[in-house]
Amino acid sequence: MKNEPLAWYIAGPLIGLIVPLLLLLKEKQFGISSSYRFLISGFTRKIGYFNYNREQDTWQFYFAIGLVLTGLFYNWNGYDLNALKTTVGGFGGGDVKHYISTSGFYDLSNWAIFLFGGVLIGFGSRYSNGCTAGHCIMGMSQFSKTSFIATIGFFIGGLIATYFIIPYLF
Amino acid sequence: MKKLLNILSFILLGIYFATVLTEAQAISWYRIQEMFYFKSFHMYGLLGSAIATGALSLWIIKKFNIKSVNHNPIEVKDKPFQWKANFGGGIIFGLGWGLTGACSAPLFISLGINWKIGILLLIGALAGTYLYGILKDKLPH
Numbered sequence: 001m002k003n004e005p006l007a008w009y010i011a012g013p014l015i016g017l018i019v020p021l022l023l024l025l026k027e028k029q030f031g032i033s034s035s036y037r038f039l040i041s042g043f044t045r046k047i048g049y050f051n052y053n054r055e056q057d058t059w060q061f062y063f064a065i066g067l068v069l070t071g072l073f074y075n076w077n078g079y080d081l082n083a084l085k086t087t088v089g090g091f092g093g094g095d096v097k098h099y100i101s102t103s104g105f106y107d108l109s110n111w112a113i114f115l116f117g118g119v120l121i122g123f124g125s126r127y128s129n130g131c132t133a134g135h136c137i138m139g140m141s142q143f144s145k146t147s148f149i150a151t152i153g154f155f156i157g158g159l160i161a162t163y164f165i166i167p168y169l170f
Numbered sequence: 171m172k173k174l175l176n177i178l179s180f181i182l183l184g185i186y187f188a189t190v191l192t193e194a195q196a197i198s199w200y201r202i203q204e205m206f207y208f209k210s211f212h213m214y215g216l217l218g219s220a221i222a223t224g225a226l227s228l229w230i231i232k233k234f235n236i237k238s239v240n241h242n243p244i245e246v247k248d249k250p251f252q253w254k255a256n257f258g259g260g261i262i263f264g265l266g267w268g269l270t271g272a273c274s275a276p277l278f279i280s281l282g283i284n285w286k287i288g289i290l291l292l293i294g295a296l297a298g299t300y301l302y303g304i305l306k307d308k309l310p311h
Contacts, residue, residue, distance in 0.1 A: 008194065008215030019227055048303075067279050070184070123298035124263025124266055133275055154264040160261075161268025163206075
């Protein structure tokens with residue numbers, strides 16, 4: 001498996017193109033975390049937040065199916081998330097941190113991190129009304145104040161997790 | 171038939187997006203760790219050029235009044251400004267991003283790549299969403 005990522009100056013613009021593609025082809029503003037709300041409302045609508053016009057978010061569910069299918073395709077080709085340990089460098093490079101065990105981060109022994117981290121992802125993205133897709137990419141492209149504030153929050157949270165939580169978990 | 175094509179088009183757009191994210195390794199915890207440790211420019215270049223492309227596209231659409239394929243004008247709405255929720259929720263989301271290396275789109279991609287880990291993330295995310303639904307009215311927005 002090749003370790004080199006697709007260069008940022010190619011991949012970045014291709015990621016950004018999702019914004020005009022969705023607008024021009026489908027008249028949708030890019031986002032993905034509303035799919036969580038859509039999924040829950042498929043099971044229960046007793047709580048007010050889930051009793052809403054869920055059809056507006058149906059497309060995000062289909063978009064998410066495309067994401068899962070892509071993951072399956074990589075899986076069939078033997079893609080291993082732990083094979084990406086080597087740093088891509090820049091800013092002086094160097095290995096990420098030596099506390100990463102030899103088996104790698106993507107190991108079921110870290111199940112509690114994935115489960116609890118997932119709760120934070122779900123809760124946080126709904127509370128802030130968007131995630132890296134809807135705020136960082138779509139919202140920042142609109143120069144939206146809302147998304148600027150959310151993105152600063154994302155980075156503060158990420159830095160806290162990286163410097164003050166992760167080192168004490170291994 | 172039209173409905174089926176509509177569904178298919180969203181799935182294809184999802185495949186496009188996921189392929190680029192995976193090839194760029196933006197779905198990897200290691201790349202996210204490097205980003206937060208300021209060890210690599212990769213993720214910053216990725217996010218920066220994605221936003222620049224998105225912004226330029228929106229500018230072009232507005233400037234030349236480009237219509238959608240269905241000949242409708244393009245409307246771009248701003249999300250409501252609720253700084254306490256945007257910022258507070260943002261920090262909580264960022265904690266999850268930093269811990270797991272996954273944000274919402276990579277969460278679904280990892281469900282395909284490694285379903286055991288992906289299902290933990292998804293169950294967590296749905297539980298978190300449910301929790302927000304319960305607490306919504308008690309939280310500052």
